[in-house]
Amino acid sequence: MPARTPPLLRKVQNLSAMPSKNAQSRVADSVIAQLEQKILSGELVNGEPLPAERDLMESFGASRTVIREAILALSNRGLIESKPRYRPIVRKPNYETILNATGQIVQNLLTETGDVKNLYDSRVFIERGLVREAAVAATKDCIADLKAALAANKAAISDSAAFYETDVAFHGVLYRVCNNPIFPAIHMGYTAWLAPHWDKMLRSPERNELNFHAHQAILAAIMERDPDAAEDALKSHLDAAWEHVRTTFTQ
């Protein structure tokens, strides 16, 4: 039988023990890795329910404890979607997966107004770049999408709830100009994370019309192929929106 590591040697070993690579073997980690592999390789089909816990414990030769721990871990990583009492569903990761997994954490970060402002500023930063890109390189299709989104804005001015939808949709078109699936995912993130802080905002047909005209100006600048004008229009639009939110509840 291999003797336990003498205390004297432990100290020495710790010196070379990397803080992150310090993987003392947990059975659960092994199960997690194997399940992860099976999901990524498609052996566990996307959209199908995971085998029952009692089956998994047999196929892995582990106790239900570790199986459940593995399922929970993978669930938190977005590779498994588990509702309280239902069979977990296998999910191959995509860009939205990250958002779902991060949502909770981000919410914890947005407890202070400053953090919300930082997040909003980053959104403004991104969209400034996007409208520049649109002005320089937007395709005909993309312009057409923007026009359609703008028309939807106009049609919804009288209905604040509907207008909000079309407002989000208009900005969403911008996130597609790069043909990079990461950006739409980012847009979803901003929409989801900032929504709670925007719901408090007073809405009215007057404000909707203001926003519609702002969108109109942005699109006009894009069609003029004038990135600077587009960026300015976008920036003043979003700055005004923030100012409105800020003043609405003096915080």
Next chain:
Amino acid sequence: MPARTPPLLRKVQNLSAMPSKNAQSRVADSVIAQLEQKILSGELVNGEPLPAERDLMESFGASRTVIREAILALSNRGLIESKPRYRPIVRKPNYETILNATGQIVQNLLTETGDVKNLYDSRVFIERGLVREAAVAATKDCIADLKAALAANKAAISDSAAFYETDVAFHGVLYRVCNNPIFPAIHMGYTAWLAPHWDKMLRSPERNELNFHAHQAILAAIMERDPDAAEDALKSHLDAAWEHVRTTFTQ
């Protein structure tokens, strides 16, 4: 002190244990929420170890199963840092927390070259905006930081490993021009996520010198307060870097 519920009574209590008929809630969720609250409120001090599982099960009146599930969930959310056999450490979330929590997921997404390219493109997009911002609004301190970083580049040209560090550091300065803590976090994310794909890149003093000159051009444009030139310089720098990585292994 309320004596622990005798096992014999459990059966009886279970009959009325259901708070409501439609409660989809799991006991674990309640514990998770409470622990989360205690961490965010500071009742559980950041950096200190969590109480022992057996203490928690007493204070929450839940089984160790539930306590362990809660700890695992919070660990996956980054509010608790748990090494295999050690006491979990309480961690108040910050922007880096998100990166740690998402790192694993992102890695799963970067299995295909196209995904890496998308991620890299998004980085280029961000930095294009950053250098523009720097050109327009960089403070004296920021310029000084860039100069210092550039000097470090020059000093490390002959040592590829060291140059990589200074290279990352130079770009890191850009992520601070906005005074928005989100951006440095994003930089850390890019660095960590793209590093595995860059490690394969061939490095040489010649290439280092090329990159140094590229940085020099970027800084020059920033100091000229010419956003378009800065953006162009940054873009060609990063495009060249990608091209080099791409051709290095014909993939």
Next chain:
DNA sequence: ATCTTAGTTTGGTCGTACCAAAACGGGGAT
């Protein structure tokens, strides 16, 4: 004081048991 060592926590794993909700299946009404 420092190192060793024995004893005590404490996390990791296992097995069993029970409950309630979900999934399943069969028979009866339409």
Next chain:
DNA sequence: ATCCCCGTTTTGGTACGACCAAACTAAGAT
């Protein structure tokens, strides 16, 4: 046949107890 009702089986959620090995701690040896 199709649909609905109802009983049975399956399955996830929780609890309890036990054991081990590693981490921790404090007393004792040098």
